[in-house]
Amino acid sequence: MAAYILRRLLLMVPTLFGIMVINFFVIQAAPGGPVEQVLAQIQGTAVDATERFTGSASGGETLQRPNTEAGSGGGAGGYRGARGLPPELIQRIEKMYGFDKPVHERFGLMMVSYLTFDFGESFFRNRRVVDLVLDKMPVSITLGLWTTLLVYLISIPLGIGKAVRDGTQFDVSSSTALVVLNAIPGFLFALLLVVLFAGGSYFKWFPLRGLVSDNHAELSLFGQIADYLWHIALPITAMVIGGFTTLTFLTKNSFLEEISKQYVMTARAKGLVERRVLYGHVFRNAMLIVIAGFPAAFIGVLFGGSLLIEVIFSLDGLGLLGFEAALGRDYPVMFGTLYFFGLIGLVMGIVGDIMYTVIDPRIDFEARAA
Secondary structure: OHHHHHHHHHHHHHHHHHHHHHHHHHHHOOOOOHHHHHHHHHHHHHHHHHHHHHOOOOOOOOOOOOOOOOOOOOOHHHOOOOOOOOHHHHHHHHHHHOOOOOHHHHHHHHHHHHHOOOOOEOOOOOOEHHHHHHHHHHHHHHHHHHHHHHHHHHHHHHHHHHHHOOOOHHHHHHHHHHHHHHHOOHHHHHHHHHHHHEOOOOOEOOOOOOOOOOOHHHOOHHHHHHHHHHHHHHHHHHHHOOOOHHHHHHHHHHHHHHHOOHHHHHHHHOOOOHHHHHHHHHHHHHOHHHHHOHHHHHHHHHHHOOHHHHHHOOOOOHHHHHHHHHHOOOHHHHHHHHHHHHHHHHHHHHHHHHHHHHHOOOOOHHHHHO
């Protein structure tokens, strides 16, 4: 297993490099880079903005130290909105953001700094990318962890129950309900919950903003826990509803496949009670693919499934950070978070393989590789 893990770790290097190369050069072709964003601000605020960039101002949100992460360079004539502005101003803005260097040099400098986890500083927030990610992480971890746990706690018992009662009225009706829930987007459920329970049109039982109340620090320990659960109830419900359909059917099918095997028939022939057969023999084999997929499921929810929920419930998490960075062409935030999340995703893939061997020691990845 050690040799397999070492090979996977070595394979992470070209994989992560390929991810960064593709995304970096694709984004270069997208119009409206950081320089265009600044030029639009200058054109919109005329003389005041021009003086702010050409004068002796320093330390503001727009005048920051040069970054080398990315961008779409070019001369004064290569930017939209540059007409009528002095070339010296364009060159000053390019140098300020590091766009005075060739694209391959910017990419090389970015990757060298990323090797030491130096993700640079945001173009427009005047903060380090690492600090921004750490600030937003608690919200996303809360949504991802609670959602994944609840999905598993619901899906596994429900899937086992459907497998045991395969073809019955319970199985048919629950399958219909699951298909309907899965067809409704999570953000529509979120809006429905807001209308019904967060002061939209009916009841105002739950808050609509943040993870905790303003007076959270003044509450007792029990009060802080209750306040936290009170705030996350609606967003977690919106993410869980419809999110356990696939896992439920996967659990059911895994159980059905194992139940039909010879060792189950032998166990029943020996006179073992059905509960012992199901949970003493079938469960371990059937749950292999379900439980081993937990790390990947958590990462998927953490980084990809909460943007609209964060917007609807005013939760300032990683999804909203990435969305705002893409809209504002904040390349250090975009590429820094992409590198960080890509690395975590690759590591979680290895963790998932390790969990396979923990759950079932008969699995030998080294023998398969050979």
